[in-house]
Amino acid sequence: MNLKIFLFTLTLILALSNAEAQISKAEIVATGLTCSMCSNAINKQLKSLTEVDSVIIDLNTNTFVVHLKKETNIDPGILKEKVEKAGFFIGSMIVTMSFENVEVADNIKIEKDGLSLVFVDTKTKVLNGEAKAKIMDKGFVTKKEFKKLSKSLSKYPTYTSDNDGAYHVKVM
Amino acid sequence: MIQNKQFIPKLKCILITAVLLSINVKPVNAQLLLGDTLPDITFQNNTDSSINLSSFKGKVLLVDFWASWCAPCRKANKKLVDLHKDYSSENFEIVGISLDTDRTKWLKAIAKDKIEYTQLIDPHGFDAKSAIQFGVEALPSSYLFDTSGNLIAINPTDQEIKKQLNHNKQ
Numbered sequence: 463m464n465l466k467i468f469l470f471t472l473t474l475i476l477a478l479s480n481a482e483a484q485i486s487k488a489e490i491v492a493t494g495l496t497c498s499m500c501s502n503a504i505n506k507q508l509k510s511l512t513e514v515d516s517v518i519i520d521l522n523t524n525t526f527v528v529h530l531k532k533e534t535n536i537d538p539g540i541l542k543e544k545v546e547k548a549g550f551f552i553g554s555m556i557v558t559m560s561f562e563n564v565e566v567a568d569n570i571k572i573e574k575d576g577l578s579l580v581f582v583d584t585k586t587k588v589l590n591g592e593a594k595a596k597i598m599d600k601g602f603v604t605k606k607e608f609k610k611l612s613k614s615l616s617k618y619p620t621y622t623s624d625n626d627g628a629y630h631v632k633v634m
Numbered sequence: 635m636i637q638n639k640q641f642i643p644k645l646k647c648i649l650i651t652a653v654l655l656s657i658n659v660k661p662v663n664a665q666l667l668l669g670d671t672l673p674d675i676t677f678q679n680n681t682d683s684s685i686n687l688s689s690f691k692g693k694v695l696l697v698d699f700w701a702s703w704c705a706p707c708r709k710a711n712k713k714l715v716d717l718h719k720d721y722s723s724e725n726f727e728i729v730g731i732s733l734d735t736d737r738t739k740w741l742k743a744i745a746k747d748k749i750e751y752t753q754l755i756d757p758h759g760f761d762a763k764s765a766i767q768f769g770v771e772a773l774p775s776s777y778l779f780d781t782s783g784n785l786i787a788i789n790p791t792d793q794e795i796k797k798q799l800n801h802n803k804q
Binding site: 496497499500501502503505519521 | 704773
């Protein structure tokens with residue numbers, strides 16, 4: 463029994479130390495008073511970031527697909543700032559990250575490359591390779607959705623506390 | 635030694651000229667300003683013919699940038715179709731320039747919106763050369779030119795267009 467716990471802890475520690483969570487892509491849906499695709503402002507703001515390789519606009523899903531340069535780290539908060547600078551809000555942001563054998567589970571927190579990620583509504587699994595995660599925090603979902611989430615995610619103590627700096631993500 | 639003395643002022647002169655020239659270089663991001671002339675750009679129309687914008691000189695011309703996926707543009711198309719019907723007997727022309735990258739969607743939209751005025755395409759979104767040359771930052775964007783091809787209004791209202799047409803009648 464003790465050995466089991468020991469082994470589990472060991473894998474967890476190993477997994478944590480290997481946590482690679484570099485963001486390679488962010489899929490952003492923007493909302494606002496006017497049609498977000500009809501303005502070149504978001505596109506321009508996102509392209510102004512040195513970490514951004516290209517921005518592809520998917521007109522079928524009204525999504526800005528932001529491809530990030532390899533070997534760069536970006537904080538999703540910076541992407542959010544840029545969209546807001548263009549006069550819009552984030553409706554949803556799904557980030558693609560690469561993981562190297564990272565075991566994730568509900569309410570587990572991992573730290574890597576300056577980002578803290580808390581996994582919500584997530585079943586225990588090992589992430590290896592690319593995975594998509596939706597950012598659930600305030601400002602990364604619509605106001606309406608956030609209202610709903612602050613109830614449904616209230617079991618995660620860090621969720622509604624503003625300044626802990628962690629992103630709450632749901633693996634897609 | 636003497637040669638060197640002569641060379642240094644020459645070099646200074648070249649450097650100063652170079653600096654002055656670099657200051658004078660116009661920004662790459664061109665943008666049409668009021669009073670500017672109708673750009674000389676050739677486009678493909680919806681029946682695969684080449685049409686140059688400058689061929690519309692002599693008429694009051696409304697250039698309308700739009701795209702099939704732009705909901706506010708589609709709404710504006712309805713108004714433009716009516717305006718075109720009402721003023722087609724005048725010396726007035728509307729030219730739609732689509733930034734659609736998908737030609738099929740563009741053609742479908744023309745049919746659906748029952749557009750009869752000239753339809754041209756620059757299929758590169760906001761990166762289209764014509765969009766950059768005109769300074770299009772949002773869709774729809776429209777540009778009104780007078781009969782001599784000078785830009786007289788950006789995003790004119792119906793009222794402004796009608797005023798210009800009535801002014802020409804007198």
